[in-house]
Amino acid sequence: MDKKKLGFGIIGTGAIAGLHAAAIHACEDSELIAVCSTTEARAKEAAKKFGVSADHEWERFFERKEIDVVAICTHSGNHLEPAIAAAKAGKHVLLEKPIEVSVTRADELIAACKSAGVKLGVIFQNRLKPGYLQLKEAVQNGRLGKLLLGTAAINWYRDPSYYSSSSWKGTIAGDGGAALINQGVHTIDLLLDIMGDAAAVFGQVRTMVHDIEGEDVGAALINFKSGAIGTITGGTALYPGNPERLEVYGEKGNVILEAGKIVTWNITGSTGELPTSEIGGSGASDPMAIDYRLHLGQVQDMVDAIRENREPLVNGEDARKSLALILAIYQSSREGKQISLH
Numbered sequence: 001m002d003k004k005k006l007g008f009g010i011i012g013t014g015a016i017a018g019l020h021a022a023a024i025h026a027c028e029d030s031e032l033i034a035v036c037s038t039t040e041a042r043a044k045e046a047a048k049k050f051g052v053s054a055d056h057e058w059e060r061f062f063e064r065k066e067i068d069v070v071a072i073c074t075h076s077g078n079h080l081e082p083a084i085a086a087a088k089a090g091k092h093v094l095l096e097k098p099i100e101v102s103v104t105r106a107d108e109l110i111a112a113c114k115s116a117g118v119k120l121g122v123i124f125q126n127r128l129k130p131g132y133l134q135l136k137e138a139v140q141n142g143r144l145g146k147l148l149l150g151t152a153a154i155n156w157y158r159d160p161s162y163y164s165s166s167s168w169k170g171t172i173a174g175d176g177g178a179a180l181i182n183q184g185v186h187t188i189d190l191l192l193d194i195m196g197d198a199a200a201v202f203g204q205v206r207t208m209v210h211d212i213e214g215e216d217v218g219a220a221l222i223n224f225k226s227g228a229i230g231t232i233t234g235g236t237a238l239y240p241g242n243p244e245r246l247e248v249y250g251e252k253g254n255v256i257l258e259a260g261k262i263v264t265w266n267i268t269g270s271t272g273e274l275p276t277s278e279i280g281g282s283g284a285s286d287p288m289a290i291d292y293r294l295h296l297g298q299v300q301d302m303v304d305a306i307r308e309n310r311e312p313l314v315n316g317e318d319a320r321k322s323l324a325l326i327l328a329i330y331q332s333s334r335e336g337k338q339i340s341l342h
């Protein structure tokens with residue numbers, strides 16, 4: 001017997017909502033029911049584009065019985081309120097990165113989903129890039145030995161119009177900061193997923209080129225709980241922007257990913273050939289150079305997590321880690337000292 005498709009609703013109908021709609025449409029186990037924007041015209045426009053119902057009033061949207069999962073595509077500093085409304089209505093929550101813009105708001109969000117007994121999944125689609133999955137498998141199987149050093153470099157560029165055309169990007173209230181929390185967070189999430197939790201961080205961030213509240217250049221030195229060390233560099237002022245890199249060094253070798261693709265695979269006992277597979281792109285200079293198939297993977301994972309009553313690939317606690325680390329980098333930069341993470 002065919003399993004019933006899970007109904008999805010999307011709240012927030014800006015740039016990323018289109019990828020969610022494409023992914024939900026492409027997934028055999030999900031169906032897009034409605035979209036919600038507080039601006040009626042925008043809701044109608046998105047609904048027409050995606051061939052679904054439009055809501056501009058939250059009550060109506062969250063009351064829809066056919067919606068099992070709400071995909072939250074509002075700006076980063078406005079994930080909490082729709083998540084609480086969804087959880088209260090008994091809907092599972094699939095949120096865009098970063099989970100929120102402060103640890104207090106993230107904790108409130110996680111607690112609301114927990115107490116309502118709904119699943120909370122957070123989009124970090126680069127976790128599903130084939131090159132990253134191969135690196136993770138090699139680390140889990142001990143092929144790199146004890147990990148010593150991990151570096152994440154997200155040295156990107158955004159044109160000034162990227163910020164001037166948005167009401168929230170680069171603002172503290174809407175974005176939580178800028179280059180690290182918005183763009184860098186993807187690779188920082190991967191760094192933590194591979195290297196384990198951070199114990200302490202020393203960071204410096206600056207606003208050097210753009211007219212924004214948040215940083216457009218940043219660097220940090222991390223002590224991981226495992227004893228390994230790491231670095232992060234990031235920016236949106238680093239013209240013209242290079243593909244992001246993740247470098248992982250262990251006792252038995254190292255692996256380097258560029259935009260999720262393996263460019264170095266130097267592991268003791270390997271043949272010297274690069275494992276090759278590629279999906280997705282890099283947002284080095286183009287914010288929307290993203291492949292919807294990775295979002296599709298997370299939509300499918302969310303459906304499976306609900307059906308199997310397990311945690312999604314990236315749950316609230318996982319997503320909180322990259323947020324807490326980035327906010328600690330900001331704090332370190334303000335206070336000029338190393339910050340411990342608890």
Ligand SMILES: NC(=O)c1ccc[n+]([C@@H]2O[C@H](COP(=O)([O-])OP(=O)(O)OC[C@H]3O[C@@H](n4cnc5c(N)ncnc54)[C@H](O)[C@@H]3O)[C@@H](O)[C@H]2O)c1
Pocket residue numbers: 011012013014015016017036037038042073074075076077078096097098123125166182290
């Ligand atoms: N996974 C990725 O690679 C990726 C890429 C881009 C953006 N994002 C994330 O997606 C989120 C949205 O980014 P975007 O670029 O689509 O932003 P955007 O500004 O294009 O869209 C945000 C939309 O949310 C709507 N909105 C705001 N408050 C609302 C409310 N209370 N109710 C209903 N709608 C509301 C706005 O009207 C706007 O249409 C951010 O958290 C961002 O970090 C993720």
